Amino acid sequence: MFSFIKDYYQHLLAPNEAINDSKEYRRLILVRFILGVTASLLLFFSFIHTFVLVEPSKVVALIDFLGALATAFALINLKTVQKIDQAAFIGTTSLLLFFISFVYLNQNDSFGLIWTIFFPIIALTINTTHRGLIFSLLFLIATSVISFQGIGEWQNGIWDLKSFLRLNVALSMIILIMYIHEVAMDKAQKYEQDSLSVLEELSLNDALTGIANRRRINNLLDNEYERAQRYQTPFSIVLFDIDHFKKINDTYGHLVGDNTLKKLSKLVNETIRKTEIVGRWGGEEFILILPETNINSGFLVAEKIRKIISKTKFKDLRDSLTCSFGVSEYQQGFSLDELIEQADQALYKAKENGRNMVTVYGHKEYNVE
């Protein structure tokens, strides 16, 4: 018995593919639970109304039975099609019809109207806030009309204007509270998602320059390497480093040094194509990932950037800014570390040979000034 309850509970909480955020997950659990309970209760009541009650009401039994069928269908549909919205809609519609018939038939009998408070709670928690509100207002209107017509007639217990107002004002209050609750949940979730995107942004981009940080670059390199291995497509990388950057810091101060890094990053970012990525590799060293690019094109890209940088006037600096570049291309059988090492060696050579130049790993003819 306990293991059955445990299994059921686990099934209730199990996530599925339709979920894309925490509110959806909450809805899925509630929809499963409410549909399950509703289908069982309606089946139970239809049985009671048919076979047990002294004055069996066949109409109520039929309504209960149809409601049970609809919710059971919604539950099965949820399991197979995994559309939470659809299941919630079918379930809420059948509950709406059930509750309206209940108010109409039960009238003011034995405090039974207390059950009506459940409808807005269910409608607003398992549907989207907007749709839940529409369902709740429909129910409120129907209940108001039926109970208003009952004034002076529902006298199994006094049903006067005061009773009418108590029921309908209480229902309106519940709808309002639940609606505000759901709106607050939506807003809180949006706030949480915004904070998460800010955190994600911070964890993937360099705080100073705003371009990709080393972590993001490593992920992108892994992906590109995978792709090149699988589809035999070329890809190249470029490591580049500001020439004599220490002198800039020493002459103008760190603040100007930082601004220079920012401006340079922006300049390169605006120069490259959308499919290419520039990242901060560390300090004043940068990296370019060039998908679908062989060594010849890689050289041309680096050369173009080198020229643009050396021709750009950085207004904080008296002299022009230059960078040295090392290019390498992915070769079958070489690791990612080796690819980076090759670009690093090429960059080292560019520095050694006088700076402000592009050097290509393993291709002497490109080592131009």
Ligand SMILES: Nc1nc2c(ncn2[C@@H]2O[C@H](COP(=O)(O)OP(=O)(O)OP(=O)(O)O)[C@@H](O)[C@H]2O)c(=O)[nH]1
């Ligand atoms: N302002 C600033 N300076 C940085 C930052 N990161 C690294 N640096 C500085 O960059 C300088 C790098 O110096 P070096 O490695 O000697 O290289 P370099 O002076 O550029 O000389 P070469 O690379 O040989 O042309 C150091 O002075 C670091 O302090 C940063 O985020 N901001």
